[in-house]
Amino acid sequence: MEALIYLGILIFVVGGIGTLIAAFKTHILWGIACILIAPVSLIFLILHWDVAKNPFFLQLVGFATMFIGAY
Numbered sequence: 001m002e003a004l005i006y007l008g009i010l011i012f013v014v015g016g017i018g019t020l021i022a023a024f025k026t027h028i029l030w031g032i033a034c035i036l037i038a039p040v041s042l043i044f045l046i047l048h049w050d051v052a053k054n055p056f057f058l059q060l061v062g063f064a065t066m067f068i069g070a071y
Helices: 002-026 028-036 039-047 049-070
Strands: none
Touching: 002 028, 002 039, 002 049, 028 039, 039 049
16 A cells, blocks of 8 residues: 555656646746745646646646555
8 A cells, every 4th residue: 555655646747847847838937936945836826727627637636646645
């Protein structure tokens, strides 16, 4: 079961990196703000849903995998 937790963490991190890549592709200030101020990532997700939805869903899959592994 520990393997599922580590796999979930890996998937979650890859989704987070995808969000950062999408933010930097939108504008460099979005990317910097997402790195420095955590709630900005949520604002970016809401305002730029079209480019941020895939990394967000990947993070959800990672979280679900961690949850299943912990359960």
